[in-house]
Amino acid sequence: MEVRVLCFFLLILPCFVKTESNSPIYNVMDYGAHGDGHTDDTKAFMKAWEAACSSSSSSSPTMHVPSEMTFMIQPLYFRGECDPKQIDVEINGNIIAPKDPSDWTCHDGCREWIHFEHVDGLRVYGSGTINGQGQKWWDLNALKISNSNNVYLTSLTFKDNPRVHVDLQSSKSVFISNLSIDAPEDSPNTDGDDCISMVDGSSNIQISNIACGPGHGISVGSLGKHGAEDKVEDIHVSDVVFTGTTNGARIKTWQNTAVQVSNVIFREFLGTSKKETAVMLDCSEAAPCTDITLDNIYLRTTHGHNAKSVNNNAHGRTQGLVVPEIPLS
Numbered sequence: 001m002e003v004r005v006l007c008f009f010l011l012i013l014p015c016f017v018k019t020e021s022n023s024p025i026y027n028v029m030d031y032g033a034h035g036d037g038h039t040d041d042t043k044a045f046m047k048a049w050e051a052a053c054s055s056s057s058s059s060s061p062t063m064h065v066p067s068e069m070t071f072m073i074q075p076l077y078f079r080g081e082c083d084p085k086q087i088d089v090e091i092n093g094n095i096i097a098p099k100d101p102s103d104w105t106c107h108d109g110c111r112e113w114i115h116f117e118h119v120d121g122l123r124v125y126g127s128g129t130i131n132g133q134g135q136k137w138w139d140l141n142a143l144k145i146s147n148s149n150n151v152y153l154t155s156l157t158f159k160d161n162p163r164v165h166v167d168l169q170s171s172k173s174v175f176i177s178n179l180s181i182d183a184p185e186d187s188p189n190t191d192g193d194d195c196i197s198m199v200d201g202s203s204n205i206q207i208s209n210i211a212c213g214p215g216h217g218i219s220v221g222s223l224g225k226h227g228a229e230d231k232v233e234d235i236h237v238s239d240v241v242f243t244g245t246t247n248g249a250r251i252k253t254w255q256n257t258a259v260q261v262s263n264v265i266f267r268e269f270l271g272t273s274k275k276e277t278a279v280m281l282d283c284s285e286a287a288p289c290t291d292i293t294l295d296n297i298y299l300r301t302t303h304g305h306n307a308k309s310v311n312n313n314a315h316g317r318t319q320g321l322v323v324p325e326i327p328l329s
Contacts, residue, residue, distance in 0.1 A: 022059045023060055023061060023062055024052075024055055024057045024059075024061045024062070025062050025064050026048045026049075026051045026052040026061060026062065026064060027048070027064045028041065028044050028045055028048045028063070028065055028066075028071065029066060031044040031051070033045065033071060034071075035066070035069030035070060035071050035093060036069075036070070037070035037096065038072065040072060040073070040074065041072060041073055042073045042076060045063075045065075045071070045073055045076055046076060046078075048063050048064075049063055049076075052082070052084075052087055053078075053080065053082035053084075053119075054082070054083055055083060055087075056083060060084055060085075060086035060088050060121070061084055061088070063087070063088070063089045063090070064090050064092075065089075065090065065091045065092060065093045065095065065126070065128060066092060066093050067092035067127065068093065069093040069094070070095075070096060071093055071094065071095050071096070072097070072098055073095060073096075073097070073114075074097075075112065075113050075114075076113070077112075077115050078114070078115065078117070078119065079117050079118060079119075080116075080117070080118040080119035080120065080148070081118050081119070081120070082119060084121070085120070086122075087121060087122060087123070088123045088124075089122070089124045089125075090125060091125070091126035091130070091156060092126045093128050094128055094129045094131060095114075095129070095130050095131065096131045096132075096133060097113060097131070097132050097133050099133055111141065112142075112143075112144040112167070113132065113142050113143070114130070114142065114143045114144070115144045115145075115146070116143075116144070116146070116148060117144075117145075117146045117147050117148065118146075118147050119145075119148045119151075120148055120149045120150055121150050121151075122150075122151045122152070123151075123152040124151075124152070124153045124156070125152065125153070125154045125156070126155060126156060127155060127156075128156060128157070129157040129158075129159055130142055130143060130156060130157070130158050131159040131160055132159070133160055141197075142158055142164065142165045142166070142167075143158070143165065143166050144167040144168075144169065145167070145168055145169070145171055145174065146168075146169040146171060147169075147170045147171065148171045148174075149171060150172075150173045151171060151175070152175050152176075153174070153177075154177045154178050154179070155179070156179055156180075157180040157181075157182065158179065158180070158181045158182065159182045160182070164194045164197045165181045165194065165195050165196065166179070166181070166195070166196045167197050168197065168198045168205060169200060169201060169202065170200060170201030170202070171202060171205075172201075172202075172203045173204045174204070175206050175207075176196065176206070176207040176208070176210070177207070177209050177210075178208075178209045178210075179196075179210050180211045181195040181196070181210065181212045181213075182211070194216040194218070195210065195213070195217060195218060195245070196212075196218050196219070197216075197219045197220075198219070198221075198232055198235060199230070199232070200230040200232070201230075201231065201232075202220075202232045202235065203231075203232065203233050203235075204234045205234070205235045205236070207235075207236070207237045207238070207240075208237070208238045208239050209238075209239045210237075210240045210241070211240075211241050212240060212242050212243070212245060212271075213241075213242050213243030213245045213271065213272075214243065214244040214245055214246070214274060216245060216246045216250060217242055217246065217247045217249060217250055217273075218237050218249055218266070219247075219250045219251075219252070220232055220235060220252070220264060221250070221251055221252035221253055221261075230253075230259050230260070231259075231260045231261075232260070232261050232262075232264075233260070233261070233262045233263050233264075234262075234263045235263070235265070236264075236267070237264075237265065237267070237269075238265070238266075238267040238268050239267075239268045240268070240269050240270070240271075241270050242269065242299065244272055244274045244302045245272075245273055245274060246273070246274050246275050247273060247275070247277060247279065248269050248271065248278045248297070248299045249266045249269060249278075249279045249280070249281075249297070250279075250280045250282075251281045251289055251292070251314065252280070252282045253282065253283050253287070253289070256284060256286060259283075259284050260287060261289040262289065262290045262291050263290075263291045264289070264291070264292050264293070264316075265292075265293040266293070266294050266295070266297065267294075267296060268296050268297075269298070269299060270298050271299060272300055272301060272302045273299055273300070273302065274302055275301075276307060276308045277307070277309065277310055278299035278300070278301070278307035278308065279294070279297065279299065279307075279309040279310070279324060279326055280309070280310045281326070282310060282312045283312055283313040285312075285313050288313040288314065289313065289314040289316075291315075291316050292314050292315065292316030292317075292328060293316050293317055293318075293319065294316075294317075294319070294322050294326060294328065295320055296319070296320035296321055296322070297321070297322045297323060298323045299324065300323070306323075306324065307323070308324050309326035311326050311327060311328065315329060316328040
């Protein structure tokens with residue numbers, strides 16, 4: 001019996017044990033995938049997901065994407081609610097987007113490439129790469145998780161995804177660790193994407209051990225646009241290395257009273273910012289951000305100069321060395 005122990009960042013995130021003999025495996029190859037990097041494997045992925053999601057097994061089923069293969073897929077909407085209490089997605093191969101815009105068929109207006117919604121107990125992990133190929137015409141989020149609780153995302157590589165690499169919305173108890181998020185500065189349309197973005201309804205989010213850059217860095221917001229009622233709380237982000245990001249740590253809310261951002265911790269941030277402003281806390285005067293903690297932050301510009309910070313209506317504390325200096329009260 002083969003047993004795999006998948007350990008996340010040990011100070012924060014738990015480990016889980018995957019016992020192969022007791023858990024059904026739904027390999028995308030068994031549902032018609034080719035894995036040659038040219039053939040459209042979208043339908044095979046959806047069939048494998050539907051089989052795993054409807055599994056009657058008492059242990060968590062696994063949708064398996066095998067290693068040493070490349071799978072081209074169009075936008076996919078993986079929707080729960082699944083019969084099992086937990087469902088695993090193991091990505092060991094490479095997943096790529098089609099290069100030609102005329103090849104795309106989209107759901108929901110083409111806003112996301114891979115979207116998990118209403119999937120509680122979701123665990124996405126593996127040694128694979130999710131590669132958007134950085135096309136100028138592409139304005140999708142790479143991976144979106146929405147309306148889902150008790151989610152684990154670990155050990156994957158995200159590459160050349162022009163907008164948001166990992167987008168969290170209306171989800172609780174999300175644990176993210178050991179991600180490499182890479183969008184080279186000279187790849188098309190990558191300036192301005194977020195490595196990880198947390199928007200309305202995100203709470204109890206723990207993120208650690210992330211390599212990010214370039215892009216916007218780690219972002220909370222934008223929140224409250226057009227007067228929307230948005231709430232984000234209990235966000236803990238630690239051990240992040242930034243390389244040439246537009247900002248490192250960022251919180252942005254619009255000027256209205258319907259926004260609440262509280263208990264956000266940015267800890268152990270190291271690296272470089274493409275712009276002078278490496279830390280931006282831009283909160284509403286009518287509804288300030290509260291209980292914000294910056295702990296051991298060291299960010300400089302890509303040219304080796306001192307970086308700057310912006311604080312509008314964010315209140316909390318700083319601990320340890322914080323560079324650039326930013327007053328919180």
